[in-house]
Amino acid sequence: MNKPKLMVLLLIVVFFMCFARPPLAEEGFKVQYTAKFSQDVLSFDKLMGYDLIKMKDGNGGWLAELAKPMLPTKEVKIALPAGMAAKNVSVVDAKSEEILGVYNIFPSQPPLKTGSSGGDADFLQPDNQTYASSQPYPARLVKFIRQADLAGQSIAVIQLYPLQYIPAEKRLILYTSITLAIEGVGGYQCGDYLSPNISQKDRREYEQRIKEMVQNPQDVQLNTALKMSTSMLPPGGPFAHVIVTSTTYASYFQPLADWHTQKGVKDTIITTAWIYANYTGADSQKIRAFVIDAYSTWGTTYFLMGGERETVPFVYRTYYQESTPSDQYYSDFDDDWIHDVYVGRASAGSSSEITTFVNKVLKYEKDPPRTNYPLDVLLIGMDTDEDTHNEYLKQHIDAWIPAPFNVSKVYDSQITDHKTAALNALNAGQNLVNHADHSNYTVMGTGDYWHGLGISNSDVDNLTNNNQTSIIVSLGCDPNGMDYNDCIAEHFVIYNPNQAGVAFIGNTRSGWFYSGFPDELSGQLDKQWWIGLFSRNTYNLGQTLVDSKHNFGTGEDPCSEHCEWTFNLLGEPEMPIWTDSPDSFTVTHLFTIRPEPSSFLVNVKDATSHAPVELAYACLWKGSEVYLTGYTNASGDVTFNPSPSTIGVMYVTITKHNYIPYQKQVDVSTYLGGDPNGDWQVNSSDIVYLINYLYVGGPAPIPWQAGDPNGDCAINSADVTYLINYLYIGGPRPVIRICPK
Numbered sequence: 001m002n003k004p005k006l007m008v009l010l011l012i013v014v015f016f017m018c019f020a021r022p023p024l025a026e027e028g029f030k031v032q033y034t035a036k037f038s039q040d041v042l043s044f045d046k047l048m049g050y051d052l053i054k055m056k057d058g059n060g061g062w063l064a065e066l067a068k069p070m071l072p073t074k075e076v077k078i079a080l081p082a083g084m085a086a087k088n089v090s091v092v093d094a095k096s097e098e099i100l101g102v103y104n105i106f107p108s109q110p111p112l113k114t115g116s117s118g119g120d121a122d123f124l125q126p127d128n129q130t131y132a133s134s135q136p137y138p139a140r141l142v143k144f145i146r147q148a149d150l151a152g153q154s155i156a157v158i159q160l161y162p163l164q165y166i167p168a169e170k171r172l173i174l175y176t177s178i179t180l181a182i183e184g185v186g187g188y189q190c191g192d193y194l195s196p197n198i199s200q201k202d203r204r205e206y207e208q209r210i211k212e213m214v215q216n217p218q219d220v221q222l223n224t225a226l227k228m229s230t231s232m233l234p235p236g237g238p239f240a241h242v243i244v245t246s247t248t249y250a251s252y253f254q255p256l257a258d259w260h261t262q263k264g265v266k267d268t269i270i271t272t273a274w275i276y277a278n279y280t281g282a283d284s285q286k287i288r289a290f291v292i293d294a295y296s297t298w299g300t301t302y303f304l305m306g307g308e309r310e311t312v313p314f315v316y317r318t319y320y321q322e323s324t325p326s327d328q329y330y331s332d333f334d335d336d337w338i339h340d341v342y343v344g345r346a347s348a349g350s351s352s353e354i355t356t357f358v359n360k361v362l363k364y365e366k367d368p369p370r371t372n373y374p375l376d377v378l379l380i381g382m383d384t385d386e387d388t389h390n391e392y393l394k395q396h397i398d399a400w401i402p403a404p405f406n407v408s409k410v411y412d413s414q415i416t417d418h419k420t421a422a423l424n425a426l427n428a429g430q431n432l433v434n435h436a437d438h439s440n441y442t443v444m445g446t447g448d449y450w451h452g453l454g455i456s457n458s459d460v461d462n463l464t465n466n467n468q469t470s471i472i473v474s475l476g477c478d479p480n481g482m483d484y485n486d487c488i489a490e491h492f493v494i495y496n497p498n499q500a501g502v503a504f505i506g507n508t509r510s511g512w513f514y515s516g517f518p519d520e521l522s523g524q525l526d527k528q529w530w531i532g533l534f535s536r537n538t539y540n541l542g543q544t545l546v547d548s549k550h551n552f553g554t555g556e557d558p559c560s561e562h563c564e565w566t567f568n569l570l571g572e573p574e575m576p577i578w579t580d581s582p583d584s585f586t587v588t589h590l591f592t593i594r595p596e597p598s599s600f601l602v603n604v605k606d607a608t609s610h611a612p613v614e615l616a617y618a619c620l621w622k623g624s625e626v627y628l629t630g631y632t633n634a635s636g637d638v639t640f641n642p643s644p645s646t647i648g649v650m651y652v653t654i655t656k657h658n659y660i661p662y663q664k665q666v667d668v669s670t671y672l673g674g675d676p677n678g679d680w681q682v683n684s685s686d687i688v689y690l691i692n693y694l695y696v697g698g699p700a701p702i703p704w705q706a707g708d709p710n711g712d713c714a715i716n717s718a719d720v721t722y723l724i725n726y727l728y729i730g731g732p733r734p735v736i737r738i739c740p741k
Contacts, residue, residue: 029084029186032092033215034179035076037162039099042072042174047387047516048123050106053163053172061159061553061560062108062520067127069105069137069165075145075553078182079214080154082223085188089144089158093179096164099172105165107131111521111559114384114438114511115477121385121515136164136173142180145555148336149190151206152223155214155338156182159555191334192292193225197238198299199629201617205301205543212536213550231297232278232290234270238298241267241574244275244287245306252354253306253346256572259362263653263661264619264629265302265574270294272312284313284329291330295341302542302574303330305345306354309483312345314508320562324509325483328565331546337554337564342542344503344573346494347482353494360469360493360502361572366661369429373468374578375405378430380422382437383412383449385515390436393518397434397530404580410446418447423459426500429468431578433501436518436526439476439511441484460491460500469502471541471577473529475513475522480506480570489570503541503571505529510566512559521563525552533577539657542573580658583608585616587654591733592667597643604636604654604662612636613656622650622668644668667736674709674723674734676701682734687723694720709734 045052054072061073080086107126130137138161145157158180164173194206203222211217241260243253250269260267270290272283279286279293294300305312305327314325331343348354368374381394391411398407408425410418426433437445439454447453472492474480480489492501511522519527525548532538532547549567554560584607590600604616616632622644630638644650647668654662667673674682677689678701690707692698694717701707707715710722725731 029081029184031078031080031084031156031182031184032179033076033078033158033182034093034177035074035160035162035215036177037174038176039174042099047106049104051103052106052516053103061555061557062514062517063138063161064108064514064557066110067107067124068130069167070108071105071138071161071163071165073555074160074162075555076158076160077148077214078156078158079210079216079219079221080147080156080182080184081219082152082154082221083186083188084154084184085186086144086147086156086182086184088183089142089156090181090183091141091178092181093177094141094175095177096173096175099174101172102170103165103172104170105167105172109515111512111514112385113477114436114475114507114513114522115440131167134166134168136166138164141175141178144182146336147188148338149192149334150210150338150340152190152193152225153210153220154188154190155210157337158182190223191336192295192340194222195238195296195299196224197297198301199238199240201629202240202299202301208537209543209547209550225296229296231293233293233297234274236268238266239268239294239300240265241302241304242294242300243267243269243304243306244272244290244312245269246311247271247273249306249311249348249351249354252351253304253358256304256358256361259365260574262619262621262651262663263655264617266627284315287312288330288333291341292333295333301341303341303343304572305330305343306348308347308349314483317565319565320512320558322509322562324562324566325481326508326565327568337549337561339546339549342540342546342573344542344545344569344571345482346572347490347570348494356497357494359497361575363467363498364469364502364578365575366663368578368582369468370582372406373429374431374581376408376428376430377401377405377432378408378410378422378425378434378470380410380433380435380437380446381412382418382445382447384436384438384513384518385449387516388513388518389413390518390523393436393523393527394434396519397527400531400534402534402579412447412450417453418451419453419455422446422455423463426470427464429465430470431468433470433472434526434530435472435474435476436523437476439474439479439488441478441481441487444474444476444479444488455488457486457488457491460488461495463496463499465500466498469498469500471503471571472501472505473526474504474506475511475526477507477510480504480568481508482568482570483508493570503569503575505541505545505567505569505571507566508568510562512563521559522567525549525563525567528552533579539577539579540573541569541571541575541577544577545569545573576657578658582658582660584660585613585654585662586610587652587662587664589652590666591664592669592672592736593642593644593650594670595644595647595668597641600640600642602632602638602640602652602654604632604638613659616654616656616659619653620650621653622648626650669736671703671706671736672734673706673711673736674726676707678702678706682723682727684727687720687727690715690720690723705737705739708737708739711735711737713737713739
């Protein structure tokens with residue numbers, strides 16, 4: 001499928017865009033935008049005897065003023081010129097047509113929780129004054145929501161209202177074309193700018209992310225700050241990833257930090273004690289200030305909060321009905337609902353739980369089962385009330401899952417024991433799990449509304465999906481309440497060393513839905529997570545979470561703001577998600593280099609097709625002496641110029657999405673193993689040289705260890721055999737080993 005068609009599927013509402021940026025005055029700006037809609041993108045349904053109009057793709061928002069007509073809306077983001085402060089939005093032209101028919105539009109109802117079922121809510125009757133009016137509803141066609149920014153690119157967030165309803169006449173008007181003008185003045189300063197130290201890899205990701213967010217990608221221009229603020233960061237860096245944890249837990253996260261660094265995502269561990277001593281404010285404010293500093297100075301994009309709330313605090317806010325903990329305070333550090341960095345949490349409360357978490361992540365990334373499991377998906381869709389069938393939400397998600405995947409389904413419409421069916425599927429091993437039902441801190445429903453069924457903490461603890469851990473996404477209430485003592489998400493992720501889950505994306509407090517609308521509010525976030533994974537190339541856990549929120553659209557609705565705030569990641573934000581059967585590399589490079597400047601060529605091929613692999617990410621790492629990264633070209637080649645200064649080991653690591661990482665060690669040495677004649681080549685002349693030394697009185701190897709290719713600290717006939725096997729039978733390569741004199 002080509003990209004234009006894919007974008008049509010993503011949006012369905014086809015926007016024909018026209019932009020202009022003539023200045024209003026010496027210090028003024030004006031940006032114009034035209035959106036077009038057609039009746040083809042609308043679906044018409046009935047709910048409780050009322051007419052229900054939806055966008056066919058389900059990817060819009062709603063005008064949902066209580067008891068007033070519920071109509072679909074569309075939130076759009078528009079890239080603005082550098083320095084423009086948006087002040088006003090107005091409609092400069094609009095074209096409309098009447099949709100033939102007589103319509104009695106469904107009145108908006110209060111949202112409902114996806115917590116344990118409490119029965120059906122009372123129906124809110126239509127507002128008499130509104131439904132008796134002859135005035136179009138809503139009165140406006142556009143609304144300016146906010147100005148946000150990311151990586152120095154300013155963005156206007158606009159709400160469009162393409163449908164107007166005349167209640168007294170039961171007529172429906174569609175605006176097929178809306179041209180709006182955003183006016184502004186100069187002098188705007190972004191809340192965050194691109195770090196001058198950000199890697200080219202991360203810069204490309206930011207640029208791509210913004211281009212996918214806005215309606216005018218051709219106008220996107222990332223910017224760095226004209227003046228850097230004073231940094232409080234410790235020596236070192238830049239770092240792409242930071243783990244924030246306590247002094248007590250720091251060493252237990254080290255294997256994860258080492259793996260990140262080894263594969264080219266340079267990582268460091270910063271303790272909360274250090275942060276609290278170097279920044280001002282409350283503890284959470286100090287951590288946010290550190291995140292801003294690390295992003296601005298080092299270019300850090302990934303942050304793992306290592307510990308429970310006592311170790312790394314959550315921030316609690318009340319957007320809708322309840323105080324809710326979240327890590328979004330750290331990812332959206334300028335509070336504009338555009339996320340600046342990727343944040344996840346390992347809410348472990350002991351060293352053993354950290355070790356379990358780290359080992360699960362490393363196993364998932366480096367050594368997953370090669371067949372079946374990576375392409376297995378489980379969809380659990382249950383009714384949350386009599387009119388809300390989450391099976392329909394799962395069907396929408398299933399439409400985005402590529403054909404190679406094996407999709408198991410547990411739906412309320414099936415005549416079966418839903419809990420047993422769900423547990424059997426989990427025990428069989430599922431890479432990805434999607435759950436939609438009522439929940440609480442310790443139970444995830446599997447038919448709660450009709451049957452009172454659910455999976456409990458103890459059920460999760462008894463799962464037997466050995467080394468086939470799942471990534472779970474849930475829209476239920478509270479399952480990811482990481483500030484609760486042992487929520488069910490924690491039982492999935494930081495219990496059971498080899499079973500259950502490796503990551504959980506879900507709500508720390510209540511999820512919400514509109515009765516009869518399974519793919520709205522929390523359901524919309526759920527759906528966007530899957531669309532982003534399979535169509536917008538957001539396959540790292542942190543990226544997928546942020547992408548779902550950027551395509552959600554909070555508008556100015558407090559319930560929507562709550563839904564975004566409460567949707568959090570228990571997991572490693574940089575961890576890639578398998579979306580295909582893992583492939584392997586065949587990699588060619590030197591295995592010994594001298595401790596001096598040299599050229600180092602790496603060639604990468606697909607192990608199955610033997611074709612060159614383009615854009616494989618390679619990293620060379622030797623302590624503080626060598627740290628180089630780069631991408632392979634169309635021939636599968638990337639050339640480095642390392643300058644190690646001491647003997648030792650240099651790591652070579654190759655990664656690419658849906659490939660098993662390649663990990664090897666290169667010896668940095670003053671001699672080449674298996675090269676007794678000292679010409680820095682291992683060939684038949686070295687076999688002759690060893691034979692002459694052992695049996696004819698020839699000269700000794702140069703140095704002595706070069707004549708010991710099997711590394712047993714002795715030179716004898718076994719070394720001759722070892723070299724013959726290496727050169728002619730595909731035996732192991734010669735080793736370098738320090739032997740006692």
